Amino acid sequence: MVKSEERLKDIEICMHYGEVPNNYNGAVIPPTFSNTLFVYPTFEELGKAVSNEQRHFVYTRGTNPTVHIAEQKLAELERGEACKCFASGMAAISAALLNSLKSGDHVLCISNVYFSSMDFLTYMEKFHVSHSVIYSTDIADIEQALLPATKVIYLECPTDHNFRLVDLKALASLAKSRGIRTIIDNTWATPLFQKPLTHGIDIVVHSTSKYLGGHSDLMGGAVISSKQIISQLFTDEFILFGGIMPPQEASQLLRSLRTLPIRMATHEANALKVAKFLESHSAVEAVHHPGLPSHPDYELGQRQLTGYSGLLSFSLKVATYKTVKKVINKAKVFQIGVSWGSFESLIMSPNYGNNAEQLKKEHTSTGLIRISVGQGDVDELIQDLKQALA
Ligand SMILES: *Cc1c(COP(=O)(O)O)cnc(C)c1O
Numbered sequence: 001m002v003k004s005e006e007r008l009k010d011i012e013i014c015m016h017y018g019e020v021p022n023n024y025n026g027a028v029i030p031p032t033f034s035n036t037l038f039v040y041p042t043f044e045e046l047g048k049a050v051s052n053e054q055r056h057f058v059y060t061r062g063t064n065p066t067v068h069i070a071e072q073k074l075a076e077l078e079r080g081e082a083c084k085c086f087a088s089g090m091a092a093i094s095a096a097l098l099n100s101l102k103s104g105d106h107v108l109c110i111s112n113v114y115f116s117s118m119d120f121l122t123y124m125e126k127f128h129v130s131h132s133v134i135y136s137t138d139i140a141d142i143e144q145a146l147l148p149a150t151k152v153i154y155l156e157c158p159t160d161h162n163f164r165l166v167d168l169k170a171l172a173s174l175a176k177s178r179g180i181r182t183i184i185d186n187t188w189a190t191p192l193f194q195k196p197l198t199h200g201i202d203i204v205v206h207s208t209s210k211y212l213g214g215h216s217d218l219m220g221g222a223v224i225s226s227k228q229i230i231s232q233l234f235t236d237e238f239i240l241f242g243g244i245m246p247p248q249e250a251s252q253l254l255r256s257l258r259t260l261p262i263r264m265a266t267h268e269a270n271a272l273k274v275a276k277f278l279e280s281h282s283a284v285e286a287v288h289h290p291g292l293p294s295h296p297d298y299e300l301g302q303r304q305l306t307g308y309s310g311l312l313s314f315s316l317k318v319a320t321y322k323t324v325k326k327v328i329n330k331a332k333v334f335q336i337g338v339s340w341g342s343f344e345s346l347i348m349s350p351n352y353g354n355n356a357e358q359l360k361k362e363h364t365s366t367g368l369i370r371i372s373v374g375q376g377d378v379d380e381l382i383q384d385l386k387q388a389l390a
Contacts, residue, residue, distance in 0.1 A: 007261075007306075010077060010192055014257045018072030032251040033065045054234050061242055062234070067250040073257055074206070074222050077191035079198050082230035084238050085222050085250060089187065089207025091243035092221030093117050096205050097124070097152065099233045100181050106149040107131040110142060110171075112160035112362050114185060114207075121154075135363045137164045137297070143174055150178070156185045157194070157304075158297075161313060161350060161364045163288040165297035168304060172200030187211070187341070192264050193307035203229060208245075208253055210341025211309060214263050218252040220245045263343075263375065267310030270381065271373040277382045278314045283389045285367065287314045310373035311340045319367025321353040327369060333376060333384040340372030345381055347371050 019030050038057040040046040049056035057063050067085050075083035086092040097120065101107065107121055109131060121131040134145035137159065153175050157166045168184070175182045183203045184196045190211045196204050206212060208220035223233060238244070245253070268291075275289035287294075290301040291308040301308075316323055328336060334347035349369045351359060359366055373381060 011261050013073055013076045014260050017076055018069040029254070030066065030069055030251075032247050033060075034247050035064075036060045053239075054231060060247065061244055062239055064244075064247050064250070066247040066254070067245055070245070070250040070253045070257070071222070073254070074191065074212075075224050078186075078204050078224045079195050080204065080224040081227040083222055083224040084230060084234060085208070085220060085245035085253075086238075087221065087243040087245060087249075088219050089114075089185075089205070089209055089221040090116050090120070091241075092205045092207070092223045093185065094120050095233060095237035095241065095243065096183050096203050096223045097121070097154070099229070099237050100152050100183065100203070101129050102151075103128040104149060105129050105151040106147050107152045107154055108142070108145055108147075108150050109133045110153065110155035110159065110166055111135050111137060111164060112162065112364065113154060113156050114160060114187075117154070117185065137166045139167060139170045139174060142166075142171065146178060146180070150180055153180055153182045154185075155182075156188065157196070158188055158290055161288075161362065161368060161370070163290055163295075163312060165290055165300045165304065167300055168194075168196050168199035168201055172202075175202075176200065188309055188311060189305060189307075190260065190264060190309065192261060193268075193305050193309060197224065199304070202226075209339065211264065211267070212256060212260065212341075213253060214256045214260070214342055216339070216342040216344065218249050218256070220249050220253060264307060264309065266375050267373060268307050270376075270378045271308060271310040271312055273378045274371070274373050274381055274385065275312055275314075278385065281386075281389055283317055285315045285317045285319070285365070288312060309341070311370070312373070313368050313370040315365040316367035316369065319365050321351055321366065324349045324351050324367060324369060325353070327388050330388040331384055332387075333380055334371060334388075340370075342372070343375040345372060345374035345376055 024030055037059050049058050053062045071083040071085050134142055172182055182201045184201050186196055186204045187207045187210050203225040206222040272291050275287050275292055278284050279287045289312040290297055328347050331347050334345045337346050351366050
């Protein structure tokens with residue numbers, strides 16, 4: 001399914017791309033440049049650097065050599081022209097949205113997106129930016145939901161909670177014909193499994209706090225796009241808001257990227273086996289994993305994705321808070337907690353027992369349980385779910 005040349009290229013990017021070993025006295029990994037500023041031999045040279053700060057190291061709130069390596073790797077993995085790394089996924093997402101919007105504009109979200117991204121759009125109402133959600137992944141329905149003021153289509157693919165896929169090529173082509181910018185949160189697939197820019201999407205955002213970090217020990221975000229968009233984002237939302245990825249965090253991210261391909265292979269294999277087990281269980285109503293042939297978007301996934309990550313959900317036949325709570329509390333290997341994309345396996349539900357109305361609005365079953373399948377032994381993980389569901 002993966003073109004092997006592309007796969008080999010990605011492995012090389014994760015390991016070595018953007019690094020210049022001869023510059024670091026032969027050190028096998030680049031050092032962490034924790035300095036805040038860079039000095040120049042003459043004032044004229046400083047002046048020249050300041051006038052083109054994106055291309056020169058002047059001050060770490062703008063550019064830093066360690067962060068720059070991470071940015072080069074992420075841009076190349078997404079087959080994009082440029083990248084800026086941020087302090088968190090939300091710093092990246094808010095910067096990308098602010099860069100794309102002005103007072104009076106409207107944002108269309110495709111089905112469920114990360115709750116803080118949605119909350120950020122609600123916050124934007126005070127600047128007269130409105131938003132709406134189309135609870136469908138069908139391109140004709142999406143077209144129907146566009147307003148004259150729509151300037152951005154914002155999505156995750158797969159969508160949050162229900163893991164439906166959107167045809168990115170068709171979406172990008174629709175948006176381009178209307179002069180609308182498309183922004184996708186590609187955190188779930190990672191650039192290894194989905195490359196939205198190659199389908200015509202304008203901007204990719206990431207939370208590097210999930211798979212890209214992969215060890216539950218770093219927070220960060222990234223925006224990847226054309227040189228033109230990143231250049232404007234650099235002088236505006238990046239430099240001015242200052243939500244940068246610190247060099248120490250970038251160094252951790254480089255550490256994590258080196259093993260991304262092997263980590264993702266394990267997440268993929270484990271999660272597919274877990275999904276197949278869940279599908280066969282009598283207490284389970286449905287399993288939401290686009291790699292299952294029974295998934296409504298399986299064929300689109302086969303064309304658009306080159307792999308599946310480890311986050312999925314399933315819904316219980318008895319869709320009450322009481323049963324959801326019981327299953328989650330019985331799990332032992334799956335730990336109870338938010339976030340995902342790391343070595344540990346996690347279990348939770350969007351049903352907190354007090355938000356049934358909200359879940360209905362979001363087309364989410366009250367029996368939905370979300371699991372992040374980690375790096376553990378898959379038989380042990382399946383055994384744990386089996387005893388929890390018993
Ligand atoms: C976690 C997450 C974010 C937010 O990232 P932070 O690094 O926590 O700010 C955004 N999008 C998705 C899909 C996420 O899972």
